[in-house]
Amino acid sequence: MNGIKANLLGLLALLAVSQMVSANDAVASLGAGGIVIGKTDAIVMEQEDLFVSEDKIRVAYVFRNTSKEAIETRVAFPVPEFPENPEMDLGLDVNSSNPMGFSVKVDGKAKKFETETKKKDGMVKMTHHWMQTFPAGKPLRVTHDYKPAAGGEAMFWFADEERDAKIKKYCIEPDFAAWIDKTNRPDKGSVLSPTYVDYILTTGANWKGPIGKFRLTLQKKKADDKISVCATGLKKVDARTFVLEKTGFTPETDLHVVFMHQYKTGQ
Numbered sequence: 001m002n003g004i005k006a007n008l009l010g011l012l013a014l015l016a017v018s019q020m021v022s023a024n025d026a027v028a029s030l031g032a033g034g035i036v037i038g039k040t041d042a043i044v045m046e047q048e049d050l051f052v053s054e055d056k057i058r059v060a061y062v063f064r065n066t067s068k069e070a071i072e073t074r075v076a077f078p079v080p081e082f083p084e085n086p087e088m089d090l091g092l093d094v095n096s097s098n099p100m101g102f103s104v105k106v107d108g109k110a111k112k113f114e115t116e117t118k119k120k121d122g123m124v125k126m127t128h129h130w131m132q133t134f135p136a137g138k139p140l141r142v143t144h145d146y147k148p149a150a151g152g153e154a155m156f157w158f159a160d161e162e163r164d165a166k167i168k169k170y171c172i173e174p175d176f177a178a179w180i181d182k183t184n185r186p187d188k189g190s191v192l193s194p195t196y197v198d199y200i201l202t203t204g205a206n207w208k209g210p211i212g213k214f215r216l217t218l219q220k221k222k223a224d225d226k227i228s229v230c231a232t233g234l235k236k237v238d239a240r241t242f243v244l245e246k247t248g249f250t251p252e253t254d255l256h257v258v259f260m261h262q263y264k265t266g267q
Contacts, residue, residue, distance in 0.1 A: 029091065029149065029150060029151025029152075029196040029197065029198050030080035030082060030090060030091065030092065030149035030151075030198070031080060031149075031198030031199060031200050031254065031256075032057070032077075032078070032079065032080050032100065032146065032148065032149065032198075032199070032200065033078075033199060033200030033201065033254075034048075034050075034059045034061075034077075034144075034200075035059075035061075035075050035076065035077050035104075035142065035144060036075070036076045036077070036078065036206065037063075037073055037074075037075050037076075037132075037206050037207065038073035038074055038075075038206060039206045040071060040073065040206060040207065040208065041208050042065055042066050042067035042071055042208060043063055043064070043065050043066070043071060043134055043207045043208060044063070044064050044066055044207055044208045044209055044212065045061060045062070045063055045207045045211045045212065046062040046063065046064050046139065046212040046213065047060070047061065047062040047211070047212060047213045047214075047215075048060070048061050048211050048213075048214050048215070049061075049215045049217075050199070050214075050215065050216050050217070051217045051219070052148075052197060052199060052216070052217070052218050052219070052255070052257060053197075053218070053219045053220075053221070054148070054150055054195045054197060054221060054259050055147060055148075055221075056145060056146075056147060056148070057145060057146055057147075057148050057197075057199065058143070058144070058145040059143065059144055059145070060141070060142075060143040061141070061142045061143070062139050062140070062141055063134060063139065063140045063141075063142065063207070064137075064138065064139045064140070065134040065135060065136055065137065065138065065140070066137070066208065067136055067137075068136050068137070069136050070133055070134065070135050070136050071133070071134045071136075072131060072132070072133045072134075073131070073132060073134070074129055074130075074131060074132075075129065075130055075131075075132045075142075076127050076128065076129040077102055077104070077113075077127065077128040077129070077144065077146075078125075078126075078127050079092075079099060079100060079102075079125075079126040079127065079128070080092075080149060081123055081124065081125050082094055082099075082123070082124055082149075083122055083123060083124070084119055084122050084123065084124050085122065090149055091148070091149040091150050091151060091152075092147070092149040094124070097115055097117070097126075098115070098128070099126070099149075100146040100147055100148070100149065101146055101147045102128050102144065102145075102146040103144060103145060103146070104128075104130075104142065104143070104144040105142070105143045105144070106132065106140065106141070106142050107140065107141050108141070111130060111132075112130065113128045113129060113130040114128070114129055114130060115127070115128050115129075116129065148197050148198075148199075150195050150196060150197050151195070151196040151197075151198075152193065152194055152195045152196060153193060153194055154193060155184070155186065155191050155192070155193060156180065156184050156191075156192040156193060156194050156260070158177075158180055158181070158184060163177075166258070169230075169256050170228045170229060170230065170256055170257070170258045171228060171229065171230035171231075172228050172258075173228070176226065176228055179226075180192060180260075183262060186265060189264055189265045190262065190263075190264060190265070191262070191263045191264075191265060192260055192261065192262055192263075193260075193261045193263060194258050194259065194260050194261070195258070195259040195261070196256070196257070196258055196259075197256075197257045197259070198254065198255065198256050198257075199254065199255040199257075200254050200255075201251035201253065201254050201255050202251050202252065202253065202254055210248045210249055210250040211246075211248075211249045211250070211251075212247065212248070213245070213246075213247055213249075214245065214246045214247070214249040215243065215244070215245050215246075216231065216234075216243065216244040216245075216255075217241060217242070217243050218234070218241070218242045218243075218257060219240055219241050219242075220240045220241075220259060221240075221259070221261075222240070222261075223239035223240055224262065225240075225259055225260060225261055225262075226259075226260035226262075227242065227257065227258070227259055227260065228257075228258050228260070229255065229256065229257045229258070230253065230255075230256065231244050231255070233245075233246070
């Protein structure tokens with residue numbers, strides 16, 4: 001029996017975009033996520049290993065087809081929707097056919113993919129996709145990476161409604177907020193500049209059941225950078241790296257990370 005084929009249009013409906021624009025000299029953050037597969041009750045995700053930094057997102061999956069027959073389905077990576085002629089920096093190459101530098105490997109070998117681009121009302125919807133066979137009763141390892149469309153501000157704005165919104169979105173704790181207030185003092189030669197990275201965890205969950213083993217790794221550029229994210233159970237591994245591990249995990253919220261850099265004026 002031939003495999004089950006999914007419709008790409010159904011995958012495109014799962015595209016989600018997270019956009020955040022900050023107050024001063026801002027760069028918009030566009031949230032992408034992982035790959036999306038066609039709806040199936042036979043494929044389980046045994047493992048997901050997610051690495052997030054300001055410059056790279058890497059996701060390594062282990063899928064398993066629990067049925068007795070091979071399943072062939074469309075696999076897609078939706079690029080966040082963006083304006084055809086943006087008025088501000090979006091943190092991605094809008095003139096490229098691969099604006100996030102997406103690449104994918106299946107069982108350790110590079111996988112070719114096609115790209116579908118649609119333009120409507122000044123907006124661009126782009127999707128990388130390929131047909132994938134999931135062998136019966138066997139694991140399939142899929143790894144992909146890309147450069148996130150990170151956002152940022154030349155100087156962190158942390159007042160009025162923006163303060164409350166950022167505290168909620170990035171789970172900024174009182175001690176961290178107090179440090180921000182004390183440190184973000186341009187008049188005293190100290191400036192904080194954030195980088196924002198969004199990752200969509202909640203879409204594309206078309207596999208069977210929860211994720212067996214989930215691992216999230218967050219890595220800072222420098223040891224003295226600060227980081228804040230809504231994630232219970234995050235543990236510090238070293239001066240730059242934090243790890244969260246869960247079993248039987250079903251994502252209920254997306255991931256929003258702020259990496260905070262401190263600068264001295266004139267440097």
